[in-house]
Amino acid sequence: MEYSRQTERWGVQEIVLQGPAEGNPFTEQWIRGTFAGPGQNNVKVNGFYDGDGIYKVRFMPSYEGEYSFRIEASFLPETQEGSFTVTPAGEGNHGPVRVAYTYHFAYEDGTMYYPVGTTCYVWELQSEAVQKETLAELAKGYFNKIRFCVFPKHYIYNFHEPSSYPYEGTPVDTTGMNKKNFHSYSMEDKGNHWDFYRFNPAHFRHIEECILELQKLGIEADLIVMHPYDRWGFSHMQPDQDDLYWNYVVNRFSAYRNVWWSFANEWDLLRDKTVADWERYAEIVVQNDHVQHLRSIHNCHTLYDYSKPWITHCCIQRQPDVMPVEMTNQWRDKYRKPIVIDELCYEGNINNAWGCISGQEMTRRFWEITMRGGYAGHGETFVHPQDILWWSHGGKLHGESPERLRFLKKILEELPEGGLQFAGRRLAVNQRRMPGNTWVHLQYLGKSTPSFLEYSFEEGQYHVEVIDTWNMTIEDKGVFGPEFTINLPGREYMAVRITKMG
Amino acid sequence: MEYSRQTERWGVQEIVLQGPAEGNPFTEQWIRGTFAGPGQNNVKVNGFYDGDGIYKVRFMPSYEGEYSFRIEASFLPETQEGSFTVTPAGEGNHGPVRVAYTYHFAYEDGTMYYPVGTTCYVWELQSEAVQKETLAELAKGYFNKIRFCVFPKHYIYNFHEPSSYPYEGTPVDTTGMNKKNFHSYSMEDKGNHWDFYRFNPAHFRHIEECILELQKLGIEADLIVMHPYDRWGFSHMQPDQDDLYWNYVVNRFSAYRNVWWSFANEWDLLRDKTVADWERYAEIVVQNDHVQHLRSIHNCHTLYDYSKPWITHCCIQRQPDVMPVEMTNQWRDKYRKPIVIDELCYEGNINNAWGCISGQEMTRRFWEITMRGGYAGHGETFVHPQDILWWSHGGKLHGESPERLRFLKKILEELPEGGLQFAGRRLAVNQRRMPGNTWVHLQYLGKSTPSFLEYSFEEGQYHVEVIDTWNMTIEDKGVFGPEFTINLPGREYMAVRITKMG
Incomplete structure (x- = not known):
């Protein structure tokens, strides 16, 4: 068993153990930690199998002081124990973001957090060069939240293979796929084979690295756990496979303080899934996420029932015929939760109605929504010779809104501490x-x-x-x-x- | 009895008689014509007293050919008769505007009419010089409809006396009135005395001249019969006084083909009046307007129930927190009548939220509303050294939208004849x-x-x-x-x- 004797408050304590590599450790083994410290007692945290006979349990301590823990696992003959010291949070570490003043957000240390987000659906699954460009753009401080997917994305402008896959298997052969047939492109044949009981740990490890890179930049990682833009079948798994996936995601990512759970992008386009399915996933997350990160779910045509108690805030895509700006107040009144309009059309010039507003209009919508007591999300879709569009791939920003959004963020952050109204x-x-x-x-x-x-x-x-x-x-x-x-x-x-x- | 032996189709046949001038002819006398011609039989039209012992009956013939009529009146010992010829409509005369294709408008001769309107509430009660300026601007063909009031207006930027009053009497002394106290300015005293049973025919004659001037320019006169911006008490009359007024207005103006009835501006701010009152006025208009002009009623906070059968189209002021553009479709679906968003904020730079949008935004709203199958209304409120704002007074236009709206009107009028969808x-x-x-x-x-x-x-x-x-x-x-x-x-x-x- 390996772990650090010292962890920062709201940092990650990772306990690493060796265990069996044979059989299917993802389904045949389990590991769990129980943590105790000042203000936290008996906190149970499930671990996960990270490949090569390595098992991990990750824990985010909420307080400073002495913590102790014990580890139990299917492959351990007896409980293992340990202890560590939690030091004060380092500079720029304000803890996880929570709901504050009903409609707003604050970090756990009480600092107000005003979301000014962006969306790059699968930036972390692009070439290394593009990922670096993305992080360089994000380092300019335009945004303090980014939405992205755990699964790769299949969609217009998103035809190439991702840099990794979440499962062991082989992807569908895309020969002959094009802009016209991609919507109905079959994943039933053409070499598409996946073992939905065997994760590819490298895929998830890379996402963790990205979460940490974002954390360094002061950016919240709003993880989209499921989405319908799929040619591999990840959106059509069986319930037990889904549950295995949700558990794996929660067990791996929960300890990172800057994680938010976006249960789905366009949940209502995942035609296989019923509301009962989403409620079951919610149960998994609520029961297993020891940090209780923010939770929401994003719509296409139909808003999810945001009055559900597990939903901490509304993550809304604008309704086509209704201006998001003007609806902000109504949604506030209806749900009594923070309203984050995470998709209000993208700045750009592609031919889709959702991807061609001006930087001026993007900026206007941000200000209007924010001044009405909601929050907004940016995205960018300019035609690009290599089809690298910020909205999905990251890369370079080309629009006029990012520096204006940074200006807005600065204005918000200059608001003095105190009761917010x-x-x-x-x-x-x-x-x-x-x-x-x-x-x-x-x-x-x-x-x-x-x-x-x-x-x-x-x-x-x-x-x-x-x-x-x-x-x-x-x-x-x-x-x-x-x-x-x-x-x-x-x-x-x-x-x-x-x-x-x- | 005097009248023309020849009248244009959709023109005005005016029959003039001498009668008693003593007593109160407005309440003590009555006069009525009954007209018959090809396709029209037994059309009853009430006349009115025009002062100086003159009584008039006005009739708009809907068909070409030979018409006959008889006149009865309280002061006539026996029925008088006459006949005249209705000639074909002259150039530019397409008849009154009707609802067409459920959501649209056409002139009675079948020519499509696409409203591109403006609002100058009391342009006809300004100085002669300003009225001339207004007509010169309107002659440029920016608009084909104008909304204006029969009663004078008391409101911010509208403090001076109108060029005439609708009743015999003396107006309130405005000494000491200013921008701060005008809202609660009392009309109970300070020389405010009116006889609500004695009209000032000159006031109404002038409005008729204006209606005819507009007719020459191809502009519909959307007459606002009641409104709440009042320091004289015209919005607080008794029911019998209201009814006398409605009858007088209908009997005088109905025969002009380019008249529309806008029952009120901001009906819901006329606190004295109940829905039953409005329905009673509607009965007067429906029963007495022999042309059956278009009828609607304009709101402030609360939309009137536009499903009422007497309402031919919706005349809507945008709701503060809802974009008029996006609501156009919903209102269409709800009411199944033409949607005319006659107030969607004004182009200008005054400090009221309703009076300071850009010409670009005005133009955008017009196009959006029109392309969604509704129609829109213009207005202009630029700060002016003599407080002459187009929205109320007419005068000169200063904005950037009018020529763009004329361009839109041209595009619409270029649409070919045929089934509209x-x-x-x-x-x-x-x-x-x-x-x-x-x-x-x-x-x-x-x-x-x-x-x-x-x-x-x-x-x-x-x-x-x-x-x-x-x-x-x-x-x-x-x-x-x-x-x-x-x-x-x-x-x-x-x-x-x-x-x-x-």
Whole structure:
């Protein structure tokens, strides 16, 4: 048994044991750890088989101090025990993200977390060079969340083989597949053979490396566990195979603090799966994820019932005929959970209606949704000579929105600590009351182009800044008395930040 | 008795009689005509008192040929009779507008009518100079419908006295009224005295002159009969006074072919009036309007029940938190009547959220709503040194949308005659099947910025044009076979017009 004598708070304690490699260790063996420390007692954590006779149990400690544990396994004649010290969280480590103030998020250490996400469905399964490009782009700090899939993706612009597969087997031969027939491309024959009881540990290890790379960049890994874009049969497994997969995913990834569970992308397109199936997967995750990471499920046409107690927040794809912006409030009122509109069309110029909005419109939707008390997700789909589209592959960003979204993120992160209160208004207002009877009032004007605005507040001094959300400028207008008029340029996409001074 | 021996089809036959001027002729006398001609028999039309002992009965003949009539009146000892010839409609005279194809409009002669409207609430009650400016702007052909009020308007930017009042009396003294107190400005005192039983015929005669001026320009007069922006008490009359007013309006204006009845602007802000009141007014109009002009009623917060049979089409103000564009389809499905979104915010730069969208956004909303099978209304509210804002006063237009709306109107009017069919699609499509198995397909891309689009039609030749709805250009792409790809500039606000050739 090997493990570290010291682990950072919200870091990963990994306990490694040797065990049998013969037979099918994935189905014939089991391993479990039980952990105890200050504030945590009897925390049971299932381990997993990592290939080559190696078994692992991973645990994320929630508190500082002395922890002890014991390991039981099908192949161990007796329980093994150990202990380790949990040191304070290092710089940039705020713990896992939780729901806060009903509609919002905060890290476990209390720092507010304002999601400004992106989607690169299978960036981690591209060539090494493209993966490096992706991480280099992400290092620029545009986003603090990224959605991506555990399974490879088969879809338009996504025909090449992934860098690895999650199972032992051989993929379908794609000779003759093209843009016209890929939708109905059969996986029943053409060399498509997989053992859904034998995982390929290298595939999952690589995802873990990616999760850690993202963690270093301060980015949450919103893992899409199932999706329908498939030519190999991963979306058509039997219930016992599905359950084996969900357990394996949870047992491997739960200890990484920056993981979120996105149960599916477009759950309603996974025609084999019933709501009962999704509820069974939820049971597996709720019972086995010792960190209780955030959980949601993403739709195509039909929203999942987000009132289910296992769902921590709504992860919504916009409905085709309804603007996501305007629905944000209604969904908030309906579900009383954070609203993350993780797909609101992508910035780009492909011929699909979901993949061709401008950077300006992307930025507008982000601001509108955020100011209405929801959160939004970015994606990018520009035609590319090698079909490398950020939305699926990562690579380089080509659009105009990322730096504007980083600007938005900065504005949000500048909001002072304290009780958070978003208040929907005719002109969307995000008002946050702070200690000492001071507050910050952030008002996004969006498509409104007033040449002036009038304000009337209670007695006091007010510092006014005019923000151009598109040109990314902040103009200091000065300090005003309780009643005042602010001149504005009469352009779209302006915001006003008013700080009541102490 | 005086009248013309000859009237144009859908023109006005006006029969003028002398009668008593003493007492109160508005309430104490009545006059009625009964008309007969080819296809019309026993059409009863109430007349009205026009002051100075003059009584009038106005009739709009629907057919060509010989008409006869008789006049009865409270002051006539015996019925008077007459006859006249109805000649063919003159150039530009297509008759009144009717509902066509469930969701659309056509003139009575069968010519399609595609509303591209504007709103100038009380343009006809401004100075003569401003009225002339308004008519000069309207003569440029931007719009084919205008909404305006019979009563004067009291509201922000609308403090000065109108050029005339609908009743005999004296207006409230506005000394001391300002932007802050005008909302609760009392009309109970300060010289506000009106006789709600004695109309000022000059006020109504002037409106008739304006209706005729608009008619010459091919513009429909969408008359707003009641509204809540009032400091004189015209929105707080008693039921018998209301009924007298509705009868007077209908009896005076019905014979003008280009009149539409907009029962109210923001009906739900007329707090005195109940739904039963509106239904009673509807009964008056339905029973007395011998032309059966189009009828609707405009909302603030709450839509009127547009399923009422007297309502010919929906005249909707956008709901604050819901985009009018996306609701067009839902309202169509719900009411199965034409949807006219007559207020969707105004192009301008005032500080009210409803009065500060860009010309680009105005144009986009028009196209989107139109391509989804509805119709839209323009308005303009730019800050002006003399507070002359198009939305209320007319005057000069300052915005960027009017010439784009004229361009849209032209595109619509170029659609060939024949069965009309709008088909909602992901990318909005307006497809119109024509005789000879040809058709025109008009597709608006709005916020979508594809760099190409792929088409696959049945065997045939297709003429493709790419329309830039903002820059008002039409690029001829040539003629293509049944499967083809069209390159696009990847900009917003493009449209594609495809004509299947015969």
